[in-house]
Each structure stands twice: as C-alpha cells, then as structure tokens.
C-alpha cells in the first residue's frame with residue numbers, strides 16, 4: 045500500500061455528539077469501500093484521502109460516510125449540506141439557498157451552482173413600506189414577506205443527477221436519520237433561539253417544531269424534526285417534484301398565505317438552479333476560482349487582490365499592511381453598492397470591475413500615508429450579528445472538490461415554519477435593496493441593480509472559493525454577512541503567506557465595507573499599537589467594547605471558516621475548522637487502497 049501521510053486538524057468531538065453518532069449512524073464504523081468502487085489512483089496528482097470541514101461534526105461525518113460508501117465529493121456535498129440543514133436551522137436549511145462551487149477532477153472543470161433563493165411573483169419594494177410610508181424592517185426580516193423561494197432542495201437534485209455517483213436517497217439518508225431521531229441541542233442553537241423566539245413563536249408551524257417538548261430548546265435536549273424527515277424523504281423519492289410540486293409545495297404556499305404572504309404554486313414549480321462560470325483570476329501564482337454574481341464576493345475578491353498584488357504584504361508592518369488591505373476593501377464595497385445584482389436581470393460590469401487596469405486605477409487612488417474618507421457617511425454602525433449561514437469544504441481522493449456556503453440569512457431565517465413541512469423559511473428578501481440606499485441587516489446598501497423584482501435573486505456576499513497553485517490546493521469559505529468577503533480575502537492572504545489550514549481558520553479578522561467608514565475588528569485583531577497607528581492614518585477603528593466611532597463596538601468574534609488544504613508537494617491533506625465554533629470539525633480520512641488497479 046502506498047505510504048499515505050495525512051495531517052489531522054480537528055476540534056475535539058464532544059463526547060455527547062460522539063455518543064449520538066454511534067447511536068444514529070452505526071454504519072460510520074465501516075471503513076472499507078464496496079468492491080465496485082473504483083480504486084483511487086494515489087499519486088501526487090490525487091489527494092491521499094477524503095477531507096471534510098464543516099460547522100458541525102455530524103455533517104462532517106455524513107460527508108465522510110457517503111464517500112466511504114463509494115460516493116464522490118459531490119455526493120458528500122449533498123450529505124453534508126442536508127445534515128447542516130437539519131442540525132443548524134439557525135444557519136441554513138431546505139427553506140433557504142446556497143452556492144456550490146465544484147471542481148470535477150475528471151474533466152478539470154469548475155462550475156458554480158447558483159441555488160440562491162428567488163423573489164416570488166408578488167415581490168415589490170412596496171411590500172416593505174409601513175403605514176407612514178417608511179421602511180418596514182419587520183416585514184423585511186420576519187415572517188412571510190421576508191422569504192424567497194428556496195433553492196437548496198433543487199441543488200441537491202441537480203447535483204445528484206449531474207455530478208454525483210449515488211442516488212439521492214443514499215446521500216440524504218444521514219440527514220433523514222438525524223431529523224427523525226434527533227441531535228443534541230448545542231449552546232449556539234439554544235442561545236440563538238432565545239434571541240429569535242419572540243418572532244418564531246408568532247407562528248403555529250414554528251411553535252410545533254421548536255416547542256415540541258413544551259418549552260424552548262435547551263442545551264443538551266434531543267431535537268427531533270419528524271416533519272422535516274418526511275419532507276427530505278419525499279425529496280429523496282420524487283426529486284424536484286417531491287419539494288416544488290405536490291404536497292410539500294402546497295403546504296409551503298398555504299403556510300405563507302396563512303401568515304398574510306403571497307406565494308403561488310408557479311413560484312415553486314418554476315424555481316431553477318443556474319450553472320454559472322466562476323470568477324477566475326491569478327494572484328501571486330495562485331489560480332483563484334470564486335463566486336460570480338449574484339454573489340458580490342468574487343468580484344470584490346478580484347478587485348481587492350488585484351489592488352493589493354504589487355505589495356509584499358507579509359513584509360510590511362501590521363498597521364501599514366492593514367491600512368492597504370482596508371483601502372482595498374473600502375473600494376470594492378463601494379462598487380458592490382452601485383453595480384452588483386442578479387446578472388439575469390441587470391448588466392453587471394463584471395469584465396471592467398475584475399480587470400487589472402481597473403484595479404490599477406483604484407490602487408493609484410490609495411495614499412499609503414492616509415485613510416481615504418468614504419465619501420458619504422451613513423452614520424449607521426454595522427449592526428451586531430451572531431453567526432448564521434454556514435460553509436463547508438470537501439476534497440475527495442480523486443481530486444474532486446466542493447466549496448459550499450448556504451444560508452437562511454439571519455438567525456433562523458424568517459422564523460416561519462410552514463406547518464407540516466418542518467421547513468423553516470429564509471429571510472433572504474432583506475438581501476435585496478428593498479428601498480434604495482437603505483442599509484440592510486448587514487449595513488450594506490444598494491440601488492437599482494439590486495432592487496427586488498419577481499424571479500430575481502438577491503445580491504449575496506457568500507464567497508465559496510478555491511485557491512490552486514502548482515503545489516497547493518485550498519478550499520475555503522465562511523458565513524458572516526458582508527464580512528464573508530473580507531474574511532475570505534484574509535484567508536487567501538493567509539494561505540499566500542504560507543499559513544496552514546487551521547491557522548487560516550483561526551486568523552483574527554477585520555473588516556471595512558465603505559459605509560460606514562469604519563474598520564470593525566475582532567478584539568484580538570490589532571495590538572494597541574497597531575490600532576493607534578491606524579487611527580493616526582485617519583481610520584476610525586471600532587474595537588469590541590470601545591466606542592471610538594461614537595458607535596457600538598463590533599461583536600467579539602465573527603465567522604465560522606471551514607477549509608481544506610491539499611499540499612501536493614508533500615502529499616498531505618489537512619482541514620481547518622474555525623476555533624470560534626466548538627461543534628465544528630475538520631477531518632481527514634486516508635483513502636482505502638484496495639490493491640493494485642487491474
């Protein structure tokens with residue numbers, strides 16, 4: 045057997061979860077591939093095993109399990125995504141959407157599966173006006189008007205049909221089992237529920253799921269979702285029609301109508317995922333493959349990296365480096381505000397915005413000795429956000445890979461479960477510019493390009509990304525609203541500076557989004573000296589607990605970055621799971637060598 049070297053970078057699996065794994069997933073002890081599975085070619089051209097990094101150990105295990113059963117990274121992506129949908133309703137789910145960036149090792153092709161929610165036919169800015177003509181933030185964030193038509197179930201069907209090796213029933217099996225039998229509530233889940241319960245408990249369908257024990261979920265409770273298990277089963281059995289037509293679709297339409305919203309059966313039956321060309325660029329010898337519109341992330345990443353390219357960032361002092369990175373962030377986010385939206389509805393000047401010449405022009409406006417004030421100050425600080433949304437990264441032993449970020453938007457999405465479905469609906473409509481120039485929950489604004497229209501996808505910041513150089517391949521992404529983009533940028537810069545996967549996941553974070561004209565940062569992002577130097581350059585630095593900007597300090601820590609690194613030079617495969625999230629896990633399993641190929 046070929047010598048396989050793997051490096052394990054994982055958080056410790058809490059004993060409780062391990063116990064549950066053994067109860068609900070007895071087959072996971074199996075470590076042999078079925079005889080029919082092709083033997084992976086172990087060489088410098090293929091990774092030494094399979095790796096999954098996700099925000100929950102049960103989801104990581106589900107991905108590894110289906111690969112043990114002969115599935116590829118794409119089957120594993122379905123399994124991991126579906127289990128996250130069950131165990132992290134706080135973050136994502138069948139009632140939400142996501143982006144799947146896939147690399148098919150056989151064809152060498154990268155494809156971006158856009159499973160973003162779409163606006164229903166009833167969508168209009170007018171739906172979000174209050175009686176006095178102002179903006180109705182409650183309607184934008186809570187209940188039926190905040191929800192777009194879900195995309196995640198359609199992604200499962202499309203990926204299984206087009207890229208997977210296993211039937212959907214097999215890749216969805218772990219999610220169905222966990223929905224049926226339950227999983228232990230963890231601290232972030234219980235805390236998140238408390239902060240959203242006033243909204244969630246407005247809706248009888250939501251109460252039936254979350255108050256099934258007669259009280260709010262508490263850490264350690266077993267959380268079961270039998271209706272969701274049934275919905276998953278219908279999806280596994282009937283594919284697209286199991287969710288978007290028939291019983292589940294009828295219940296979704298009725299559940300929205302019962303709370304005063306308006307979805308039509310055609311909104312669901314007409315939903316389609318879209319395959320898009322990823323954004324590509326070269327940066328310091330890396331091929332960066334990342335998210336195109338309707339994500340704003342890839343264009344912003346291209347702009348920021350190309351602005352920064354000439355500088356040797358690791359060689360600079362902290363304050364000088366941070367200043368340049370922040371100035372690149374400020375410029376990319378300004379363009380996001382005005383130009384970006386769903387490319388099926390608006391002409392996004394993608395070629396211009398991602399060109400080197402344009403980046404050079406932006407670079408020329410950066411003064412290394414002084415912060416550029418953002419022209420218009422909104423005066424609104426970036427609101428505090430807990431971590432919703434979720435990202436996972438997968439590499440399989442054949443060299444396939446998946447970077448997937450999926451979401452229901454804010455904590456527990458709209459809070460609305462359509463009765464009888466177990467499906468918690470997203471509140472992605474708030475990612476539209478529901479009123480021109482009015483900041484959304486992440487403090488980002490937009491205008492016409494991102495105005496709501498029937499069938500249109502709201503602009504996203506989700507940025508699943510691949511980095512490929514001659515000797516290293518990295519898969520990464522994170523939740524965090526508008527900060528996703530800057531966290532992915534810092535992750536790329538970390539890999540470029542030679543960090544390993546776990547160090548990239550742990551990197552301290554800072555962020556600038558043009559408006560408000562403030563650097564927000566985690567508490568340990570800057571030394572006091574660096575913060576003072578940045579202020580001397582003219583930056584407003586908003587550190588937790590401080591009110592330097594006259595605003596609120598940013599939340600203590602952000603993000604939940606999950607990454608896998610395959611080092612082709614030394615033949616290692618490793619994962620990094622954000623240490624800020626104690627239930628996440630990055631795990632590597634050696635490929636099983638079943639003998640010489642015939």
Ligand code: DON
Nearest residue numbers: 432433453504505506524525
């Ligand atoms: O698509 C987007 O950009 C947002 N709906 C993502 C939301 C998110 O990351 C929430 N996490 N803090």
